[in-house]
Amino acid sequence: MNGIERIMATLNGQEKDQTAVILTLSLYGAGLIKAPLFEYYNRPELYAEGQAAVRETFHPDLILTPFFIPGEGEAFGSVVKYFQTDAPNIIKPSTESAETLLKLPIPDINDSARLQYFIKATELVAKQCSHDTLIGSIMVSPIDLPAVIMGIDGWLETILFKTDIARAFCEKTTEYFVKRANAFLAAGANLIVLPVCFCNPEIITPFILNNIAIPIYREAFKQVKGPIVLHHTGSPMNAFNGYLKDLPNVIGFCVDPKDNLDVARENIGEHKLLLGNIDGPTLNKYSAENISRRCKQILTNRVNDNHFILACSAADIPLYTPPENIQAILKSVSDFKKENN
Amino acid sequence: METIIETRKHLVEAILNADRQTANQLLDEWVAQYGVERTINEILDPTLEDIGKIWECSTNLSLAQAYVSGKISEDFMLKHLSLSDDNGFPTDKKGPVVIGNIEDDFHSLGRKMVGIFLRASGWNVIDLGNDVLATEFIDKAIESGAKVIGISAMMYSTAVNIKKVREEITKRNLSNQIKIAVGGAVFRLRPELVAEVGGDGTTGNAMNVNPLFEKLWSESSSI
Numbered sequence: 001m002n003g004i005e006r007i008m009a010t011l012n013g014q015e016k017d018q019t020a021v022i023l024t025l026s027l028y029g030a031g032l033i034k035a036p037l038f039e040y041y042n043r044p045e046l047y048a049e050g051q052a053a054v055r056e057t058f059h060p061d062l063i064l065t066p067f068f069i070p071g072e073g074e075a076f077g078s079v080v081k082y083f084q085t086d087a088p089n090i091i092k093p094s095t096e097s098a099e100t101l102l103k104l105p106i107p108d109i110n111d112s113a114r115l116q117y118f119i120k121a122t123e124l125v126a127k128q129c130s131h132d133t134l135i136g137s138i139m140v141s142p143i144d145l146p147a148v149i150m151g152i153d154g155w156l157e158t159i160l161f162k163t164d165i166a167r168a169f170c171e172k173t174t175e176y177f178v179k180r181a182n183a184f185l186a187a188g189a190n191l192i193v194l195p196v197c198f199c200n201p202e203i204i205t206p207f208i209l210n211n212i213a214i215p216i217y218r219e220a221f222k223q224v225k226g227p228i229v230l231h232h233t234g235s236p237m238n239a240f241n242g243y244l245k246d247l248p249n250v251i252g253f254c255v256d257p258k259d260n261l262d263v264a265r266e267n268i269g270e271h272k273l274l275l276g277n278i279d280g281p282t283l284n285k286y287s288a289e290n291i292s293r294r295c296k297q298i299l300t301n302r303v304n305d306n307h308f309i310l311a312c313s314a315a316d317i318p319l320y321t322p323p324e325n326i327q328a329i330l331k332s333v334s335d336f337k338k339e340n341n
Numbered sequence: 342m343e344t345i346i347e348t349r350k351h352l353v354e355a356i357l358n359a360d361r362q363t364a365n366q367l368l369d370e371w372v373a374q375y376g377v378e379r380t381i382n383e384i385l386d387p388t389l390e391d392i393g394k395i396w397e398c399s400t401n402l403s404l405a406q407a408y409v410s411g412k413i414s415e416d417f418m419l420k421h422l423s424l425s426d427d428n429g430f431p432t433d434k435k436g437p438v439v440i441g442n443i444e445d446d447f448h449s450l451g452r453k454m455v456g457i458f459l460r461a462s463g464w465n466v467i468d469l470g471n472d473v474l475a476t477e478f479i480d481k482a483i484e485s486g487a488k489v490i491g492i493s494a495m496m497y498s499t500a501v502n503i504k505k506v507r508e509e510i511t512k513r514n515l516s517n518q519i520k521i522a523v524g525g526a527v528f529r530l531r532p533e534l535v536a537e538v539g540g541d542g543t544t545g546n547a548m549n550v551n552p553l554f555e556k557l558w559s560e561s562s563s564i
Contacts, residue, residue, distance in 0.1 A: 153450040
């Protein structure tokens with residue numbers, strides 16, 4: 001089976017040759033081709049070259065287009081800092097005050113160089129691997145995006161104390177989100193991955209989720225012309241996923257390494273994709289043996305779960321992670337299948 | 342009028358609902374009836390202690406709830422404490438202490454909350470903001486006489502830069518004079534990192550920052 005067949009079989013709860021695997025290797029591709037990170041996150045052809053190297057080295061079932069959330073803020077005028085070995089980060093939000101938020105121009109996806117980078121990278125990656133590997137495009141939702149534009153603290157203040165402004169701004173970001181998501185799909189992405197970087201249990205309350213976030217999610221997601229996977233970002237999501245499971249077009253949930261997978265499955269129901277939960281950002285800290293052991297534990301736990309995908313949770317796998325640690329995940333999956341045949 | 346227990350219960354509920362307006366209203370009513378001192382001693386402090394315990398013992402308290410707790414304390418100080426300086430906090434200050442996000446770290450929410458709770462506890466806080474170099478932390482501590490530096494980092498990649506502060510302290514032979522408190526999401530996930538980066542102490546939440554700073558302050562000798 002190839003990656004497309006494996007993930008589609010998982011989606012449909014069918015038999016497959018082995019558990020599908022999704023690895024967060026967006027950043028890692030830069031290391032494989034020794035690309036400076038500024039170039040990698042600004043030249044789509046270089047990003048595609050990095051992901052071609054990822055495919056050649058690891059043969060993952062799904063390739064990600066740039067996992068570059070700060071770039072979303074950059075499109076709105078935030079200032080991004082590039083590092084030598086770590087993914088870029090925002091050093092200055094485009095605005096920190098709720099009062100100026102509504103005056104902020106919404107970027108045009110056809111004119112913005114930053115947004116065009118995302119789309120062109122998707123097109124190039126899609127050209128390389130559309131016959132055998134799925135493509136997931138990462139972006140943020142209309143209500144998570146303002147946290148990238150104005151910082152978590154500024155957006156939290158706005159949501160908590162200036163809710164009318166928050167709702168008004170989210171009307172604008174909803175329209176923008178729908179255009180972007182559909183542009184990704186038109187460029188060749190098969191699914192949209194949404195890191196829930198603000199609306200997670202570590203930041204907001206269930207009240208805010210249910211009364212502000214979910215209506216915005218619902219309105220936005222129903223207009224997306226493709227499937228959506230919600231990603232926990234860096235927070236355990238079990239407390240919220242039950243509220244999110246019936247949103248339009250949401251087909252799966254990538255959960256946190258600290259989320260109990262049995263509880264996660266119970267929360268999202270029997271038929272949604274459940275992805276997780278190897279901790280990607282600490283993969284460089286463990287031996288290949290430790291990683292294999294962890295994978296085996298997860299696979300054993302999910303042995304009867306036909307809708308499960310072994311995936312890296314949290315942020316990117318660090319660029320300096322030994323390749324054998326990543327290979328250990330892939331080998332664990334094939335070994336597990338052999339052992340259980 | 343509600344009893345102390347009922348009011349505390351309602352204040353906890355308001356904070357857990359991130360409802361700043363209701364919380365402030367409850368406190369204002371108590372101040373009008375019983376005065377500022379009793380409101381602090383019987384309502385505000387015990388409620389914040391309860392919230393702190395919830396935060397310490399559970400993963401269910403969100404930043405929104407903790408932030409509203411801090412804002413309520415800040416609102417109260419600004420509104421009701423007459424013995425206050427320009428910032429609205431008591432003039433009888435502890436410290437000074439220096440806080441900031443380490444070099445390359447720009448996640449300011451945790452640092453801001455720590456600043457709010459420290460000020461509410463009477464500390465003179467010098468906030469250096471985001472992306473602060475090791476030398477800037479030490480220079481400011483020496484200049485101001487701060488014996489404790491609070492350093493925030495959200496991610497591992499930035500937390501490791503705290504080592505540079507420890508190295509700078511060692512280089513200038515100030516290990517007994519300046520103590521380092523570290524905090525941020527990554528330290529909750531990986532407690533062993535506190536020692537790895539050279540921290541003298543940490544706390545899992547901003548509400549417990551006062552006892553931590555008091556402990557570190559008492560452990561350090563004057564510059």
